[in-house]
Amino acid sequence: MAVLVVADHTNAALGEATAKTVAAAQKLGGDIDILVAGQGARPAADAAAKLAGVRKVLLAESDALGHQLAEAVTDTVVSLAGGYDAILIPATSAGKNYSPRIAAKLDVNQITDVIEVVSPDTFVRPIYAGNALETVQSSDAKKVITVRPTAFKPVADGGSAPVETVAAAPAAGREAGFVGEEVVKSDRPELAGAKIVVSGGRAMGSAEEFHRVIEPLADKLGAAVGASRAAVDAGYAPNDYQVGQTGKVVAPDLYIAVGISGAIQHLAGMKDSKVIVAINKDADAPIFQVADYGIVGDYKTVVPELMAALG
Amino acid sequence: MKVLVPVKRVIDYNVKVRVKPDQTGVDLANVKMSMNPFDEIATEEAVRMKEKGVATEVIAVSIGPVQAQETIRTALAMGADRGILIQTDVDVDPLAVAKLLKAVIAEENPDLVVMGKQAIDGDNNAVGQMLAALLDWPQATFASKIEVADGKASVTREIDGGLQTLEVSLPAVITADLRLNEPRYASLPNIMKAKKKEIAIKTAADYGVDVASKLKVLKVTEPPKRSAGVKVENAAELVAKLKTEAGVL
Numbered sequence: 001m002a003v004l005v006v007a008d009h010t011n012a013a014l015g016e017a018t019a020k021t022v023a024a025a026q027k028l029g030g031d032i033d034i035l036v037a038g039q040g041a042r043p044a045a046d047a048a049a050k051l052a053g054v055r056k057v058l059l060a061e062s063d064a065l066g067h068q069l070a071e072a073v074t075d076t077v078v079s080l081a082g083g084y085d086a087i088l089i090p091a092t093s094a095g096k097n098y099s100p101r102i103a104a105k106l107d108v109n110q111i112t113d114v115i116e117v118v119s120p121d122t123f124v125r126p127i128y129a130g131n132a133l134e135t136v137q138s139s140d141a142k143k144v145i146t147v148r149p150t151a152f153k154p155v156a157d158g159g160s161a162p163v164e165t166v167a168a169a170p171a172a173g174r175e176a177g178f179v180g181e182e183v184v185k186s187d188r189p190e191l192a193g194a195k196i197v198v199s200g201g202r203a204m205g206s207a208e209e210f211h212r213v214i215e216p217l218a219d220k221l222g223a224a225v226g227a228s229r230a231a232v233d234a235g236y237a238p239n240d241y242q243v244g245q246t247g248k249v250v251a252p253d254l255y256i257a258v259g260i261s262g263a264i265q266h267l268a269g270m271k272d273s274k275v276i277v278a279i280n281k282d283a284d285a286p287i288f289q290v291a292d293y294g295i296v297g298d299y300k301t302v303v304p305e306l307m308a309a310l311g
Numbered sequence: 312m313k314v315l316v317p318v319k320r321v322i323d324y325n326v327k328v329r330v331k332p333d334q335t336g337v338d339l340a341n342v343k344m345s346m347n348p349f350d351e352i353a354t355e356e357a358v359r360m361k362e363k364g365v366a367t368e369v370i371a372v373s374i375g376p377v378q379a380q381e382t383i384r385t386a387l388a389m390g391a392d393r394g395i396l397i398q399t400d401v402d403v404d405p406l407a408v409a410k411l412l413k414a415v416i417a418e419e420n421p422d423l424v425v426m427g428k429q430a431i432d433g434d435n436n437a438v439g440q441m442l443a444a445l446l447d448w449p450q451a452t453f454a455s456k457i458e459v460a461d462g463k464a465s466v467t468r469e470i471d472g473g474l475q476t477l478e479v480s481l482p483a484v485i486t487a488d489l490r491l492n493e494p495r496y497a498s499l500p501n502i503m504k505a506k507k508k509e510i511a512i513k514t515a516a517d518y519g520v521d522v523a524s525k526l527k528v529l530k531v532t533e534p535p536k537r538s539a540g541v542k543v544e545n546a547a548e549l550v551a552k553l554k555t556e557a558g559v560l
């Protein structure tokens with residue numbers, strides 16, 4: 001058995017989802033290699049080489065891989081696929097983009113968003129916004145699996161795997177061209193892996209209010225900032241803050257929902273948090289059905305009091 | 312320009328899903344079904360392309376039971392021109408859906424496929440990328456803005472940390488994210504008009520695609536339940552409990 005993990009990374013750094021995906025790979029058993037497909041991605045490859053239990057790291061570089069364009073990543077992974085029984089990809093926004101393309105090129109189904117490895121061919125995955133869990137058995141010879149990072153504890157550092165350079169597959173088919181990117185760098189922890197998350201909802205009413213209320217609370221707690229779909233749609237918070245079925249899945253030690261009603265689509269993204277706190281003026285809001293601690297009240301008074309109580 | 316929009320009939324997003332006691336699946340008897348919300352967004356986008364004169368024809372395709380005709384009718388009422396139903400009672404998995412769509416594309420030769428990023432039942436987020444792979448077409452997923460001109464589409468995509476812009480030459484596959492547009496409600500006259508539009512009924516066998524899945528569902532279970540906790544009086548009490556009882560601060 002040999003498993004290839006496709007790394008989540010930003011060229012300069014390895015994403016936390018990679019170590020969690022390696023943990024899932026260990027449950028499959030066998031040798032584990034990590035592919036870092038990027039450009040100027042040596043730092044990410046060196047970080048991957050330090051993960052415990054990795055046989056080797058493969059580094060493939062090209063301009064198209066630098067932007068993780070789906071066509072380029074797919075062709076490179078497919079060119080390496082012959083040596084592996086399973087390909088594991090973190091279910092991050094980049095991984096979700098290219099993984100199904102890889103699966104289809106290999107003529108297999110993707111096993112999506114795996115939260116538990118039952119055996120090398122049997123997996124558990126959430127469906128219907130996490131309202132049901134499906135146990136599936138795959139009879140495909142080669143498995144392409146996306147791993148839900150929040151469901152696995154990251155493997156520790158301590159390894160020293162060799163880094164081997166491999167060729168990026170040449171552009172073969174018709175490919176999308178990269179035009180540009182607007183990416184905001186934040187000093188806050190990454191939402192998907194943060195220990196504490198503070199999320200704001202429609203109740204904020206404006207982007208200014210979101211900044212004024214949610215961000216200082218998050219900063220006081222060293223937390224990442226999240227949002228409901230309603231807050232994102234209304235432009236109070238950026239797209240990638242959306243927590244939920246069709247946004248990010250988070251499972252921090254502490255999740256604080258401020259002015260969020262708790263629609264099933266939102267719960268799908270945060271109900272595996274260790275401790276949930278809800279602040280909502282409606283005592284019947286569904287969020288209280290999953291909250292460990294709830295405060296019924298207007299966030300305009302509760303959040304300042306909370307800031308004061310935190311000292 | 313001809314645009315193809317695959318639309319799936321799924322459980323309505325407002326319905327609370329229940330797992331069947333025998334663990335064979337979820338209970339779909341007598342529950343409200345609707346068009347997958349992301350496919351409404353895709354349909355809206357295609358119809359707007361037609362209204363702007365960029366697209367000439369919009370074809371809605373669904374793979375599903377006979378009732379999926381209603382889903383196609385919804386697309387027709389929104390402004391799609393005609394529909395194709397590939398009728399099957401099998402729960403067709405994403406790879407087979409992509410193969411069927413590829414076969415439809417071989418007959419219809421559309422210039423663009425606009426579809427949802429994710430069906431909210433299986434939550435796979437896979438068919439669009441798979442279809443692009445099978446066709447060897449460029450893909451642009453999670454679109455929040457699409458501009459088509461001169462045989463190309465400029466697509467703004469939602470990525471971690473912000474937005475990315477790609478240019479794809481047509482034909483291409485684009486998948487819609489939530490912020491692409493706000494789908495319209497079909498007007499009564501348009502619902503009436505849609506009744507006269509054509510829906511071709513086909514089977515998977517017509518396209519020579521085997522829809523038997525290599526993924527076997529062993530069981531479907533309830534997720535662990537979270538129970539409601541306590542209401543606290545004020546912020547001071549909350550902080551105390553988070554520190555001592557929960558140990559997370």
Ligand SMILES: Cc1cc2nc3c(=O)[nH]c(=O)nc-3n(C[C@H](O)[C@H](O)[C@H](O)COP(=O)(O)OP(=O)(O)OC[C@H]3O[C@@H](n4cnc5c(N)ncnc54)[C@H](O)[C@@H]3O)c2cc1C
Nearest residue numbers: 201202203228229230244245246259260261265266281299
């Ligand atoms: C296809 C699809 C996908 C979706 N995906 C997602 C997703 O990934 N993530 C997601 O979050 N949603 C998603 N949704 C949307 C979801 O159904 C809800 O509409 C959304 O989560 C509601 O956001 P909200 O809780 O902020 O707003 P609302 O439901 O409007 O709730 C606002 C809450 O704020 C409270 N409030 C108001 N004023 C105050 C105040 N002054 N102080 C305290 N509390 C106050 C109200 O009591 C209310 O409970 C999706 C929907 C669809 C159809």
Ligand SMILES: Nc1ncnc2c1ncn2[C@@H]1O[C@H](COP(=O)(O)O)[C@@H](O)[C@H]1O
Nearest residue numbers: 317318374426427429430435436437438
């Ligand atoms: N049975 C189906 N019929 C038509 N379109 C489908 C079907 N299944 C999936 N799709 C399309 O593929 C998209 C992604 O679905 P999925 O990969 O299953 O999450 C959906 O938003 C639809 O546009």
